[in-house]
Amino acid sequence: MTLVKLTAVALLAMTLGACQSLFAPNYRAPVEVKREAWEHVKPGCSERDCPLVNIDTVHFPTLPKLDALVERRLLQLTEDNQRGTAPTTLQQYEQQYLASAPARNSSYLQAKVREQHDGLVIVELSSYLDSGGAHGMPGRAFINYSRKQDKVLTLQDMLIPGQEDTFWKTVEESHRAWLISTGMDKDAEFVKTWPFKPSPHIALTYGAVVVKYEVYAIAPYSMGHVELKIPYPRLNGVIRPELFPGRG
Structure with missing residues (x-):
């Protein structure tokens, strides 16, 4: 092949590469997020303690799969207070709840973007049911x-195969550090009553892997939702390397 032909082939390859880069998704740029919020009381109620529903959620115009998932996960948080047929939309949940909720009852649901980094969108979901107690x-x-994989990452997706036990042992070490930081390590009754356990609530935030607990899971209600934060260097060989911030 002549030098001219080689040069032409090289230029063509460079052009194709540039085009691919031009149209490839930019995972460093955050996706568009739109907030939707409302609060309604029970129709026709004029008392001081009318039942109410407060919704504060987010939408993702360019990620319809995630958009639908957020609504579905919020509805899952209401399963303990559903009355009758399980609702399929937040609006339907509101109607069903207000139709039967007594005075001094209220339901709050929130979805917010906690972080976006490295092609990941971390959404935190919250609920609060007040039954008048x-x-x-x-x-x-x-x-x-994961925007790259177009799916929700499970714990198995996050971990190198065979490393789940190591992951939870590392989280347990963070739990011991939390006990020391709160002074509860010196309370034998507390340690016995509230032992360490795994949690399904894990977030790949930029600064650390966060493991969050429901109230009453590893501590009394008054201590709220305990968060354990494990720095990524402590999870080398445990978390898949491409999920480390900056490596994707």
Whole structure:
């Protein structure tokens, strides 16, 4: 092949590469997020303590799969207070809840983007059901959505195969550090009553892997939702390397 032909082939390859780069998704840029919020009381109620529903959620115009998933996960947080047929939309949940909720009852649901980095969208979901007692019941959940894979990452997707036991042992070490930081390590009754356990609520945030707990899971209600944060260097060989911030 002549030098001219070689040069032409090289230029063509460079042009194709540039075109691919031009049209490839930019995972460093955050996706568009739109907020939607409303609060409604029970229709026709004029009392002081009317039942109410408060919704504060987010939408992703360019990620319809994630958009639908956020609504579905919020509805899952209401399963303990559903009355009748399970609703399929937040609007339907609101109608069903307000139709039967007594005075001094309220339901709060929130979805917010906690972080976006390296092609990941981390959504934190919150719920709070007030049944008129001394305090309401809160709930939490995370969605780790990979834009590159167009799916939600499970723990198995995050970990190198065979490393789940090591992962939870590392989280347990963070739990021991949390006990020390709160002074609870010196309370033998507390340590016995609230032992370490795994949690399904895991988030691949930029600064650390976060493991969050429901109230009453590893601590009393008054201590809220305990968060354990494990720095990525402690998870070398445990978390898939492409999920480390900056490596994707």
